[in-house]
Amino acid sequence: MDEHENTETGITRSGGKKPGSGLAVRRETIRTLTAEQFHQLSQVPAASVWLHNIDNENTRRAYASDVGEFTGFCDLDRPDEFRLVTRAHVLAWRLTLEERGLSPATIRRKLSAVSSLFEHLCNENAVSHNPVAGVKRPSIDDAGEGKTPALSDDQARALLQAPHGDSLKAVRDRAILATYLFHALRRSELAELRVSNLRERRGVMHLTVFGKGSKTRYVPVHPAALSAIKEYLDVAGHGEDRHGALFRPVRNPKGTLEEAITGDGIYKLVKKYAATAGISFDGLCLHSLRATAATNALEHQADIAYVQKWLGHANISTTRLYDRRRSRPEDSPTFKVRY
Numbered sequence: 106m107d108e109h110e111n112t113e114t115g116i117t118r119s120g121g122k123k124p125g126s127g128l129a130v131r132r133e134t135i136r137t138l139t140a141e142q143f144h145q146l147s148q149v150p151a152a153s154v155w156l157h158n159i160d161n162e163n164t165r166r167a168y169a170s171d172v173g174e175f176t177g178f179c180d181l182d183r184p185d186e187f188r189l190v191t192r193a194h195v196l197a198w199r200l201t202l203e204e205r206g207l208s209p210a211t212i213r214r215k216l217s218a219v220s221s222l223f224e225h226l227c228n229e230n231a232v233s234h235n236p237v238a239g240v241k242r243p244s245i246d247d248a249g250e251g252k253t254p255a256l257s258d259d260q261a262r263a264l265l266q267a268p269h270g271d272s273l274k275a276v277r278d279r280a281i282l283a284t285y286l287f288h289a290l291r292r293s294e295l296a297e298l299r300v301s302n303l304r305e306r307r308g309v310m311h312l313t314v315f316g317k318g319s320k321t322r323y324v325p326v327h328p329a330a331l332s333a334i335k336e337y338l339d340v341a342g343h344g345e346d347r348h349g350a351l352f353r354p355v356r357n358p359k360g361t362l363e364e365a366i367t368g369d370g371i372y373k374l375v376k377k378y379a380a381t382a383g384i385s386f387d388g389l390c391l392h393s394l395r396a397t398a399a400t401n402a403l404e405h406q407a408d409i410a411y412v413q414k415w416l417g418h419a420n421i422s423t424t425r426l427y428d429r430r431r432s433r434p435e436d437s438p439t440f441k442v443r444y
Contacts, residue, residue: 161317195240199212216237276340282394289415298352350364412424
């Protein structure tokens with residue numbers, strides 16, 4: 106025979122017709138997946154699985170609301186209907202958000218929430234693509250500056266000095282305000298601080314801060330804040346309770362005094378002392394203190410890359426929103442005019 110086949114190797118010997126070695130490899134395609142199996146997607150998991158992977162409670166709550174709003178807009182009743190969502194659906198939803206007059210930052214957050222869910226579904230092989238990808242998100246601020254108002258230096262000093270007296274509450278509140286204004290923490294980050302989070306690193310006292318996305322950062326403690334915290338721990342007497350909450354309520358009819366002060370409790374005390382210090386303007390909130398600290402650091406030549414890490418921002422563009430150096434009222438030509 107001119108042609109012989111080794112049935113074990115699948116190699117065919119050609120009878121001198123093929124140049125070279127005279128050996129030709131016969132390609133055999135062995136299909137291990139059917140066409141249906143090849144294109145099949147996994148079962149779409151419930152959105153609750155994705156939500157449980159979001160560690161920050163505030164982010165989880167906001168994202169759950171945003172995704173619920175989107176599914177209501179698209180009338181999605183079953184998880185597998187997420188496969189039917191297209192870019193056109195997302196664009197139509199974005200348009201309705203704009204028509205409602207929502208702020209660019211809110212619209213961006215809502216789009217980010219839906220995008221995060223679809224990224225999770227893509228990773229689970231439950232959908233074929235993320236329909237939010239490529240959808241333009243509105244600019245947060247045309248001037249490149251955030252809308253959260255920051256306090257002036259004089260206002261910050263007045264707020265730090267607002268709690269008067271030697272009572273436990275006054276001492277505690279001075280420590281809370283100092284921790285806020287010297288370290289630019291988020292409300293949840295401050296409320297969740299433990300005594301053990303105050304520790305020495307390389308000869309300097311630091312706060313171990315657990316931020317968004319389960320990210321840990323180490324923030325050096327400002328001397329003024331450290332003095333206020335130590336005074337508070339001395340008066341409160343729980344400095345040795347290393348695993349206990351750092352800032353605690355002085356009265357708690359519904360619980361024990363060992364629990365951590367709540368974010369709502371912090372908000373109320375800041376509003377109270379702002380009023381005491383005569384600080385009142387539209388948009389004053391807890392985030393204003395974070396914006397104040399970040400703005401002050403940048404105004405005093407802090408490197409913006411370090412400020413980004415200090416704030417716990419994933420993207421430096423977010424940090425730039427706190428850069429108010431171009432809009433300092435005292436630098437305005439208004440105050441250069443002389444008649």
